[in-house]
Amino acid sequence: MQASRASDRLLQIYLGVFLVYLFLPLVIMAAATFNTSRFPTVTPWLGTTTRWFEALYNDAGMWVALENSFIIGFFVILVSVPLGVAAAVVLNGVHARARSLLYAVMVSPLLTPGVIIGISTLVFWDRLGVKGGLHLAVIGQSSFITAYVMLMVLARLQRFDTSLEEAALDLGASHGQVFRRILAPHLKPAILSGAVLAFFQSFENYNTTLFTRGTDTTLTIYIASKVRTGLTPAVNALGLILILVTVVGAVAYEVMRRRESARERAALRNAERADMEALQIA
Amino acid sequence: MSQDVVLDHVTMRFGDFTAVRDINLTVKAGEFFSFLGPSGCGKTTILRILSGFTEPTEGQVRIGGRDMAGIGPNQRPTALIFQNLALFPLMTVWENIAFGLEVRGVSKEKRRKRAMELLDLIAMPDAADKRISELSGGMKQRVAIARALAVEPKVMLLDEPLSALDLKLRQHMRAELRAIQRRTGVTFIYITHDQGEALTMSDRVAVMSRGRIEQVGAPSDIYDAPRTPFVATFVGENNRFAGTVASVEGGVARVDTPAGPLAGKAGEGVRPGDPAVLFVRPERMRMGQACPNQLSARIHHVDFEGSFANLFLAGPGGGELIVQASNDGALPSLSPGIELSLGFPPESAVVLPASAEAAA
Amino acid sequence: MSELFRRYGTGMTLTMLAGVAVWVLAMVVLPYFVMVEYSFHPNLTVVEMGGPKDHYTLENYAALFRGVDLLHWDFPDDFRVFLRTMWGASLVTFICLLVCYPVAFYLAKVATPERTAFLLLILVIPFWINEILRTFSWYILLAYSGPLNIVLKALGIIDAPVRWLSGSAGVLIGMTYAFLLFMMFPLYNALETLDRNQIEAARDLGAPTWRIHWRVVIPHAKPGIAVGCIMVFVLAASSYVVPALLGSPGTRWFTETIYSWFFEAQNWPLGSAYAFILLGLCVAFILLMMRLFRVGLTDIAK
């Protein structure tokens, strides 16, 4: 027990170091937002300012790019989530040998350099008469983001109890009803996190978008172009705002989740007690 | 029109493996019928054939005289209760119960009303809006039954639904299941490897082994008059004495065994000169009484169970014998090392052909 | 396939198959075919394409290996970068495993469920921030006159600033950071299913902590380790932003070579050929790892 306590203590210390490692870059990024320096850094500290928030506010190009990123992200979710779910279900249901091949093809976009995906998408669709633009960026990004969604849904699907499907069928449900009422709700967490992942993958994508975007600019493209001519902490300000929004969201979610699970645990305890009482009566 | 369930020459093969072999059986409407057998004997396959999840390789299933071939599980008048219950974890209790009605397009009010009725039936009137994760094992069990009853099936199929419960709850639920069956009058086809469940609840039991039905009958028939060595050994405890049939007269067979000549009721196909096995239940063995069948054995172990004790003895042929002795005050004298004189009347024993045992 | 139809009915199955076909064919296979086609042609100007100079060739694939001299252990430039990338990606994978294992163990077996849930949530936060920004923060942090050197110097740990970014340190630190989660979650999922009693039992038998891990915990976590290693290796090998921002030229990554053939040299055929070699090798690596660790395809997803 003593040994275990000592090693637990060590683990906790390690965890602390790990968290520092995890958050140090974020702290640096956030701190650089308030440095007067036009270059986003904390050393040298040229003075404290909030003007980069102002600069961010006034940066019309950035807002347009941000809007485009949101539009693309939204449609990428719309395309990649249904396709990813279908792919996971199909992959789960095909024969073992076909499954290996299909799997290799499906994950290959994850292993392919973005430039290949971007150029091949652009050239292929150009031959079909589809020009670059937000729509093509959606297609190009979805080609590999679908694979992420597929992986997440597949993992959840493997924890699906197929007897639920059979139970529903047995109770008279049609295949469509089984899918809608039983499978889809089960997959919901994976679909939701798949959608979130899809959005952020889309939001962050550079290489594929660069080629397929036509004449439009996304936030990542905008930031990357700023790197060429000199990044300013206005970008950090945007990053900081995004972090804060997610942290607030995360905390709210956590609070809700805890409340819910406490309620459920209490209900279960009551139920078990009732069961014992019933036995005594019987 | 009667809603009998008929299995007509039903055979199921998976590749080279034959899971179910030429089953012919009629389950009468309103009956509580059990399939009893060890795991892998084909009983679950029969259930899946009845419910429509698998089509038999050969033969026909008829329910209420109607051929079920090509009719999917969602169109059969059956409802299946899964071994793991398969309650929908993301729906509330009443939504689970009313699911079958929901997919039939019944309005929400009617659904809710019917669910409440069923909740009353299973004595859970306040549980409608609970979640499945908030229910105890016994409650889940009852909800699963209510959910199946909601679609008003002609036949209810139950796949070892009690196996996940602890002993006490299991015994309680046996009585409850039986009561629900009586109240609703629905045909119950129950699958289990637990003979206690099969014997206590069922009107009739089919004992299965290796894809075949060994015997069909009332629980007491199965226990008292097993027709095959498999049934004799699988259902309840039995002492067995192997030997050669000396004579068969007036329904009584005499067998020469290493423990001496023993007599018992002659089973089907027992002929003089053939190898045979005599079975006698531990609770039918008597101590120190004069009986036509006499033998002596030495106690090597005693399991005291309270109202009775199980005595484990080394028999004359080297085999182990079990005797159940009721706690009538004489138990303390029974300790390992003691040589006992045992006996049993021929009516308490069954003689079955050994060839059937080898074939089984 | 028949199982699909049985489980989901004809209409639904056909709809899903159609969706998968659209994705796999129209969005992956056919567009890739364009680049595969490219990779078997010499590098020509647009004007020359389809002209007399145009022909099919394996030259671009051979180019990577031309000049490899195993006898004198001499490798041409691109090949060396390729080997270095494979080695570097393996190293990143190993470091990720080392860094994540204690944390995953803590989350799965030591912390209370509430704490685990909270920490898992926290772990994800840094990854909501743009990869360029995240990596650039590391550049600032590790720079010669950056905060890390300043702090270390103030503490008297070092006498002169260290060039973290000129060796492999920058790339290793940055990549480990970038791909942590892809190791953490498979490890955590695998460890979570380990029965705590096994650890207690081993401890009761007097096993020291390291031995408990070596003999009980790690064998149990093997599928998770394999999946994490595959993910991290593949991501590291095909990573571009991190080596480009944090790598010194001495730690050039193969993806950078591919990009420079594509852009600086405008040699698409060669760039695609290299990319497909990388893709092929990554797939081979996955299959090898799965064979070695005996994990099935289905485990990969977890």
Add this chain to the structure above:
Amino acid sequence: MTKRDNEAGLVSRRGLIKTGAAAAALTVASPAIIRGSLASSGAMNFLGWAGYDEFPRVFAQFEKKTGIKINFTGYGSQDEMVAQAKTGAATNGSFDICEPTSDRLLSWTDNDFVQPWDEKRMNIDGVDPAFLQGGAADALKVNGKRYGASSVWGSESLTFHAKEAPMVYGKASLMDLWDDKYAGKLTLRGHSGLVAIGRGLDAQGKLPHKFEDSFKDEAKMTANYDEILKFALAKRKNVAQFWSNENEAQGAFRTNGCTVGMCWDTSAAALMKEGFPIGYIAPVEGTVCWLQNFVLLKGAKNLEQVYAWISWINSPEGGAAWAAAYGANSTSKGAVDLADANAKKFFQTAYPGDALKKLWWWPAQPSWFITKRTEYAKKFMSA
């Protein structure tokens, strides 16, 4: 100020000589010319450099003057622009013009992405004569046809920490970068670094062929570059960081401990503006200069608007605005006088003495050269 006035180089001399009346007259006249000769509406699609905040303001200024709207799409490098053209997405009518540098013009002409300009329609008289003849002008023509319409120019030269590595015009040489005392303090671009060495070695007579011949003949290029690479590899330890964009170049000096470098003028100017003790001067071998120019894409649909834009860029007002947006120098006559005081001051300190006479323009780089130079640069950088 005085030094420059006395020994003004060709660009500024021509620029300055024609200041005053001429420039003023042009400034006033140009809108009229443009308005009179061209349609005063429509739009034009422009594929250009991303990351410059001032572009929208310049476009607005142009639109106000002519009514022509500019749809701008930015790319981070001209490699990406060429790649875009290669996919067919730039020459299918989506874009009218692009703005590569003159040394990479061959990538556009060899691939048949562009069409020649009509000099009559582009207000050619507005261009500073320095860009109509000589080395800079030659790079804009292929087979005698003008494919490039010059816009702005800038340089890549010695950048140094004024205290830790001071350099003086007249003495400072490209070879100083390789001095052992700067070991671990140097930043430069891979391929530019090789050019710096090449020009330095050439000045010392240590190359097998003239360095400029490297751009014309593959065998000579290989011979020269083998020598250059040998030198570069021996001095590889000097390099602390390679840069490939503005951010990295500035970062090298700001936070990464570099004290010398060969960087763009814009990087040095940005550092100076924030008070960093950074200097930027021409080396004795002559400053490496890049010249940017508009090309007319195949499939361009809005020719009238395009020529209006080029004509405006070739006016002092348009030229000055465009150059200011880039932080670079205009190629149009009189534009330099409209530049702001800071830019003028930087210009004077960067090109003192005879520096403007010795500008070294990037020669046109054929695709075989780019492939080769990439290989050499890779060897240098990954060593």
